[in-house]
Amino acid sequence: MVKIYTEHLFLTEDNRRIIFPLLFDMVYLPNNGTRSNFIFVDSLSEADVAIFPVDIVSFLKKDKSNFFHNWIAKMSQNKVPIWIYTAGDFGFTFKNENVLTFRMGGFNSKLPTNTSIMPSFVNDPYNKILKDDFFVLPKKKRPSIGFVGNANGSLFKFIKEFILYLKRVIINLGYRYPEDYHPFYPAGRKRYKLLYKLQKDKRIQSDFIFRDKYRARNENKEKTTLEFFKNIQDNLYTFCLRGNGNFSVRFYEALIMGRIPVLINTDVRLPLEDLIDWNKHCVIVLEDSIIQDLLNFHSSKTEFELEEIQTNNRKLVLERLNRVDYFVQISNKYLESK
Known part of the structure; x- marks a missing residue:
């Protein structure tokens, strides 16, 4: 005690x-x-x-x-x-x-x-949002990777994100104890470029829905939330990249759903790294080698191993990351x- x-x-x-x-x-x-x-x-x-x-x-x-x-x-x-x-x-x-x-x-x-x-202490989508119980996906020849969310490659979106970033930095400077400084990271544009790169590669089965806003700000929240989690459920892998802060909530949502996050390494630190071997639960990749890293991981695993990872990922969140x-x-x- x-x-x-x-x-x-x-x-x-x-x-x-x-x-x-x-x-x-x-x-x-x-x-x-x-x-x-x-x-x-x-x-x-x-x-x-x-x-x-x-x-x-x-x-x-x-x-x-x-x-x-x-x-x-x-x-x-x-x-x-x-x-x-x-x-x-x-x-x-x-x-x-x-x-x-x-x-x-x-x-x-x-x-x-x-x-x-x-x-991120996420709620279990199988409880209230999805109508199904958890199930594992079989291995297919091509790795299937999903994403639903804010991904926009336009110059207008880039400028808008930069203005919001500057506003936050200026406000932060006025505080006696400011938050840590983070350099500008155009998350929406970065996502778009990497997702487009994945989408063009015929060796990968991509399932992407690009949005201009985060789903929580969408007027039809119930519909887009269901769409978001169905996309994770339907694909063995989920694309995960940081947002304003250097972490991804989607990473934990993919884990609790028993799917495999593909995490872009932006100098992240994951929870309990000395107690959890994260390489057994996700694919940690670099921006420049995301396609080859994903293909290598997928080809190196048997169908049984991929099913085991899915089961262990859901168990990890329910039993250790609550x-x-x-x-x-x-x-x-x-x-x-x-």
């Missing part, structure tokens, strides 16, 4: 959307997993870990009294390991050896060792010596 110290005054309904992910399950959605593995304590002397209760990116924008830094100092003086959560596409690097930072993405070569990448079990593994890794 991991004993958690936190500031309960911030565990309010108003903060529901920015709460530390593990605390969300302990406070708003308590379940057997949290009850059997985690417990709140009021004393620092009893605590195994101190968790700052809300996203620090949001908190620091409003912190006029240095509450956060004073809290960190207090926890450090009591020699309690500290966990913090930095939300958003860009994230925030907090330099303190006693602090473990959780974030969605960032650049692997630049992130400190005391940074833990969280998976909110509770992810933090159980983190606790075992970082707190076992305490």
Whole structure:
């Protein structure tokens, strides 16, 4: 049982959307997993870990009294390991050896060792969106790869993305504690060029639907959401490339559906890399060699191996990359010596 110290005054309904992910399950959605593995304590002397209760990116924008830094100092003086959560596409690097930072993405070569990448905690599409139960796809001669989403190669779209990026950078500079700097990445245009390259190759069976907007912004959300997940379901492989931040939510959606992500490596760090052999669950490729990398992977696997990967990918998310079990593994890794 991991004993958690936190500031309960911030565990309010108003903060529901920015709460530390593990605390969300302990406070708003308590379940057997949290009850059997985690417990709140009021004393620092009893605590195994101190968790700052809300996203620090949001908190620091409003912190006029240095509450956060004073809290960190207090926890450090009591020699309690500290966990913090930095939300958003860009994230925030907090330099303190006693602090473990959780974030969605960032650049692997630049992130400190005391940074833990969280998976996107996606819901199971088989529960409410799709009418089918999970099934595996057989191996075909040509690898089938799917994609539905924002992919636009026009100059207008490029300029629009750049203007939005500049606006965000300028706003960020006005904050006392700005988010990490990320260079401009024209995700929509990059996707379009790579998908078009795949589409032209006759050795690959492509199944792409190009959109000018993300599906969440589409007026007919129910229809486009079903279309999105049916596309993943119908294809053995799913094309995955980062968005504004250096991570892909689609990557985890493909995994939970029991399909194989084809992840473009943009200096990403994946969750639990020292505990999970990601090469057994996905195809990690470079932009310049995406076609050959995919063909080599597909030809190197038997039908049984590809079916096994599909089953293991769904199992990986359901049993290890959900909110509770992810933090159980983190606790075992970082707190076992305490």
